[in-house]
Amino acid sequence: MNWKKEFIDFSFKKKALKFGRFKLKSGRTSPYFFNSGxxxxxxxxxxIGLFYARSIIDSKMKFDVLFGAAYKGIPIVVxxxxxxxNYYNLNIPYAFNRKEQKKHGEKGDLIGREISDKNIIILDDVITSGTAIHxxxxxxxxxxAKISSIFVLLDRKEKGKRNLHTIHHLNNKxxxxxxxxxxxxxxISYLLRDTNLKKHIPELTKYREKYGID
Known part of the structure; x- marks a missing residue:
């Protein structure tokens, strides 16, 4: 829990992790919200880059290129x-997508390294139901290209176009x-250890029972 606690401590300190009532992209009203912006x-x-790098190294995942999902994934991938x-002496190329395809200059929908036929790690900040990452x-x-894995800061683990720790492409499954x-x-485990934050557990548990996956 030490590494996880470090990240949650950091998120609360920076006010990136908040409690309240928040309308999500999925349309759900959530009692908590994480804003990496x-x-x-x-x-x-x-x-944040070091959190991702450590997680990637620990996973022992094979990959050639890092891919940042626009927009929040762009500073993350860099x-x-x-x-x-700096920390692992791995000189890994990266790429990220444009929201709209550029029709002049270098054109295209990607910036950075060419990804065709490469093993790709996707980086994003949060995954909820899996809709946006598609x-x-x-x-x-x-x-x-081949997707090796998807790395995020927070997995909300909610029902949607996903199942447990896997995400399914709509066409090829x-x-x-x-x-x-x-x-x-x-x-929730973190909140249980904090007398000042325990009060938020009932709302999180209720939300989890309604929308969460096992």
Whole structure:
């Protein structure tokens, strides 16, 4: 729990992790919310890159290129590439997608390293029901690349286009492993140890019972 606790401590300190009532992209009203956009200083993003790099190394996953899902995945993928070089001496290329295809200059829907026929790790900040990540999956598969895994800071582990720790492409039903720094269960375990934050557990548990996966 030490590594997970370090990340949760950091998220609360930076006010990136909050409790209240929040409308999610999925349409659900959540009692908690994580906003990685608030981790916006050089020191913050350096620390986030190291969290990802450590997680990737620990996974022993085979990969050639890091892919950042626009928009929040863009600073994440850059920070992670830097951390892999500085702390593990791995000079890994990265790429990220545009929300809209560019029709002039270099054109295309990607910036960075060509990903065709490569083993790709997707980096994003949060996964909820799995809806948003499908755009990145479709783009990568269209480039004939192979997805090794998906890494996120927080896996909310909610019902949707996914099953347990796998996410399923709508057309070909391929499964991809999700590796997270923390999950909703880790957050609840953390709250249980904090007398000031325990009060949020009933709402989180109720929400988890309604929308969560095992």
């Amino acid at each position: 608030l981790l916006s200083t050089g020191k913050d993003i350096t620390k 920070a992670t590439a830097i951390a892999l070089k 755009q990145s999956i479709e783009m990568i598969e269209e480039k004939k 391929k499964s991809y492993k999700i590796i997270s720094i923390i999950t909703i269960e880790d957050l």
